[in-house]
Amino acid sequence: MKMDIDRIFEFIRHQSLGNPEIMAKYFEETGYTKKDLDEDDGIYGEYLTYEYLHNAPGYSRTLCNLYIERDNGYISEIDLVFIHETGIYIMESKNYSGWIFGHEKDQYWTQVLKNGKKNKFYNPIKQNQTHIKAVMKVLYALTDKFIFNIVVFSERCELKSITYDNLNTSVINRDVLPTFMRYENANSPKHLNKKEIDALYDMLKPYTLASAKVKEKHRKQYNYSG
Secondary structure, eight states: OOOOHHHHHHHHHTTTOOOHHHHHHHHHHHOOOHHHHHHOHHHHHHHHHHHHHHTOSSSEEEEEEEEEEOTTSOEEEEEEEEEETTEEEEEEEEOOOEEEEEETTOSEEEEEOTTSOEEEEEOHHHHHHHHHHHHHHHSTTSOGGGEEEEEEEOTTEEEEEEEOOOTTEEEEEGGGHHHHHHHHHHHSOOOOOHHHHHHHHHHHGGGSSOOHHHHHHHHHHHHHHO
């Protein structure tokens, strides 16, 4: 897949990212390679989110690409789970460009590109609510009061009209993540200590690095459900 002009500009803006140690850790966490980052927009955007989170204040652990089977047999693919002293942040990464419109209760949101073309996509807040339920299935004894639904869009898009009422939900551009986490760290109660964060990480870690069989099952389910 060739990089479009927007992605080229994004690459230039993020020359400062790409810390070799962080990138190596991301590859270890996900099983991806540099080739995957170069050829897949979604993976590339997820990596940029991962690197931003690496510098968040406070103690934290990050997991990527979790595949968790729900009670109905369908598999949720969760982009990032960021376990921090202030809570658990379930993150859906959208490496989109254009203008974005949507409300948390809408079934679909709208992307408007520079050429005026409009694309509909499933409401990422609802999508991530399903992911949260999957994570809660694993962390069954944990209250959902400090689990947060975070949708992260690329800097290449403008969030024109995004509305939501749930206080545990945020929809932000990726470059806002450092400021967002500094604010959370400074202003939110500390719910988890280092031992608890490590324990939660260990509980979720087995759901990363999924087998080809699990990924194929998810792909078929995703294509079938549209």
